[in-house]
Amino acid sequence: MTADLANATAAKEDGLYVYCVARGDGNRLLGSIGLGGQVVYTVGSGDIRAVVHNCQAEPYQSQDPQVVQDWVVAHQNVVLAAAEAFGTVLPMAFDMIVRGSPGGGAVAALRDWLDERRDRFTRLLDRLAGKAEYGVQVLWDREGIAASLVQSDDELRGIQDEARSKPKGLAHLLQQKLTKAVRAAMEKQADLFAQDFYARIRRCVEDVRVDKLKKVDGGKQMLLNLSCLMQQGSGELGRVLDDLQQTKGISVRFTGPWPPYSFVGG
């Protein structure tokens, strides 16, 4: 151990903020790249190690959104730096801090945890090697699709035409009927799209996690929110997504490569 490393890792506080788990033994210093510029290094046990910095045994919290945002970005950047240095990593969630137990310090507690999970971590590291996570969100333009549904469906168009030719009161009733019918048709269409798109995406990736649908701005609605695991640099998913976007009213948000946050649990 170099003097620098010994100095940086001397436990002045009783907590360890953990960024990720990776393969490899021995201590390595990654530099002052942690939350708030903290010195990041590794704590090893056998052939796996955790990437950490020393901190107090209390959670990071702030009322200032900018501060918190900087922390989250720093967390992510340390995970990326670790992946560059050590290959495949198992990223931790934000603000995971190991505390020392009465029987020993935080380092001992962390090593215990690594030992206890060694088999599982090793399996995960093998499984995730060379792969990355990609975010896929399929959105549709609700208004636009509703309008084109009415145009293409004889029954719906019939109601609309009838509503236009009737006096106000009756027209209002017909309009309500139309709204209801369009909503039902939209739901059906959404299901069809979601099933079809999911199947097409699933075929070209290694694994998928289905995430909660999110609210989106601009009259769009989310149909599918997926995290996909696949070989890094594989172009197939991109081609499938570009293909999906050819569907009228459909757009896709594709992000990544991400560290495999969605594929380390379960």
Next chain:
Amino acid sequence: MEPELPKAYHRATLVDLLDRVLDKGLFLRADLVISLAGIPLIGATLSVAVAGTETMLKYGILSDWDEAIRAVPPEQRRLLRQQRPNELPLGSHAGIAETV
């Protein structure tokens, strides 16, 4: 980075990052994790984060602590979620090579 980016490719936003960093990733065992003001964070989280609750129920809260415990204070989550999505300066992690 992909050799050829599909047209669907978007730059990640803060929200994309938060969805992963806050809700996913590895969790620590209950006895290792830090609690907030003496309250284990799992208790506070259960009462606040519906999404978290669902995840915990799915995994079985008491049978698999490792997957279920969230150590992000609820207040912190709320703060983060209020933010508007920004472009993120991801991938800037210089300084690693010369210090190793």
